[in-house]
Amino acid sequence: MELDHRKIRILQAIIDDYILTAAPVGSRTISKRADFNLSSATIRNEMSDLEELGYLEQPHTSAGRVPSNKAYRFYVNRIMQRAQLSEHERKAIRSYFIERMDQVESLVRQTASALSDITRYTAIVLPPQLGTVRIKHVQVVPLSGDKALLVLVTDTGFIRDVLLRVPEDMSAYDLERFSNRINDALFDMRLDQVAVEAILHISEEMGSQRAFFLNIMEALERHIQESTKKVELSGATNILYYPEYSDVSKAKGFLAALEGSDTLYQLLKKASTLEFSITIGEENEPKQLKDCSVITATYRIGSEPMGSLGIIGPTRMHYSRVLSILEYMQLSLSEALAGLLEQDKLE
């Protein structure tokens, strides 16, 4: 049996109500609504059908009904309209980006906290996967003792620094020359190419400092890799606002699932090929999130996918709203990243 129009409307009404209240929805609740001119009995018959079809579930006889994950899936795929953000909301979102930021990292952090503040769910942001970014400046700065700092600046204003140990036989003068050579060699190189043949190529010209050079490159690469895996998490405790998690032990379970930050990295990485992705309940990979839904979006610099951002919340999530917020956020973030150096655009 296919769902006819009336069934769809009823299903939607049930989902809407349940998202709001988290309580099983009864037939009378629906029939009372102004836009339904049906008695509760009729609704009951329809609901009974919907249950048989797998869209509704009863916690027990004589409770109301609760939407199944199948219902959410149907809602997301077929019913849902993108929610319209109010001017006020859009302003609120922008205001998070107005404060001047100097680094991608803090931008990512701000995005995460904006997302969680606005949605009241838990937000995660995968920082830019900087493969395509270009090196703008490299410098080795001598510190006290035999230590030095490698400072790396990219064209997006991204800055990294790696602590190095300088070989004993290198003078300050040597180091400076060495620094200049590296700078010349790596200038304008894409980060994901630093790793490959380019290095071998360059390293041949390095002569006696070859070992030191390779050392640096290795440290640099490890460092870059690590930093791009650090998923920014915000508002994890928002979950406490939802009655689904009023049981502390459940809340603990949820929070524990977020703890292993690699979990979240996998989650976002996987979703980062799609413009948007919505996974509901058991569809979620880390099985501990089987009572949640996850919505993610991908952000870009130019046309290049750079990372993704997402929301984790109860399955009765406000899908359309979250999606709109993510969409707007994705845009804001992409713009902010692209024009990191021309922030005024956003004003």
Place this chain on the structure above:
Amino acid sequence: MELDHRKIRILQAIIDDYILTAAPVGSRTISKRADFNLSSATIRNEMSDLEELGYLEQPHTSAGRVPSNKAYRFYVNRIMQRAQLSEHERKAIRSYFIERMDQVESLVRQTASALSDITRYTAIVLPPQLGTVRIKHVQVVPLSGDKALLVLVTDTGFIRDVLLRVPEDMSAYDLERFSNRINDALFDMRLDQVAVEAILHISEEMGSQRAFFLNIMEALERHIQESTKKVELSGATNILYYPEYSDVSKAKGFLAALEGSDTLYQLLKKASTLEFSITIGEENEPKQLKDCSVITATYRIGSEPMGSLGIIGPTRMHYSRVLSILEYMQLSLSEALAGLLEQDKLE
């Protein structure tokens, strides 16, 4: 009436038990303990005295007794012995510092997460207040457009970067010369002196680029100030493991109190003149923490106090253990900071 030896022993037994179980302690519980050869009745008499003196409280007649804040205070001041950390525990703490770190910021973060992991309480760390740190290297790195990055490296390996807008009439060559001049001018200067007369002094020599220079200094100062106020918080949700907060609404209240990060800054700042500080219950300044105890310690670089680190937990906290852990942590952190460039010491 002064507390005699037996009363003290009984009080300690009650506190110990309560810290463990979070349940009111009855007279029989104490009299059963092998090291007491007293009947429950005797214990009851003593407990009754202790209650009269304000060291114990009864939630209601015929529950057991619960230590008052006065009891914790007494315990901390008079009874408590520093707990001995096992070799295993010390190793665990060290292991957090072994992983190579390149920045003070990540060190601070690691410290916070180590503290919360190990104690199972909520940890806070005030990053180094870098007044006494010296500038090692300053460089202005041109980026695309009219933007540039000011990179600042201190002798502790601390690195900051600030985004700048370059005046239109400055060529790349000008910028480089300018960069060198700033570097020469600020080299080896203490951060807290960057702000004062030194600047005025220098700025006079800057000629036409004076406005730009003052601009930079202002941005730098604001930036440094902001970053030193960012208290690192970790394990906030550990609170969920304690039955005191098994009521979700209480947990929410606690978490909300931590949210205003300025709260925590004030807390740590205030405590940072003392080697150790323990505040119990109502003694705590942000009134929302009146059901908690806060223990803080100050860490140094050399003999200079740099910042502080602390633990927030229920008043029935494992004081002696936490204190020992903080002490060891403080040491490890001080060492790691001082020898940031000679990490091997820690191995």
Place this chain on the structure above:
DNA sequence: CATTAGCACTCTTAGGCATTGAGTGCTAAC
């Protein structure tokens, strides 16, 4: 023939009440 009124039935929830048990305080005996 779809819709609906009516009614019996189910199951949760909340309140009331007695019971239990942990714990106290007091007194009298050791």
Place this chain on the structure above:
DNA sequence: GTTAGCACTCAATGCCTAAGAGTGCTAATG
């Protein structure tokens, strides 16, 4: 000074009932 004994208190537990929300079915209705 210590302790055994006992009456007393009070939260927690379990049980029962009543109320209420909701269902499913049947028979009547337009």
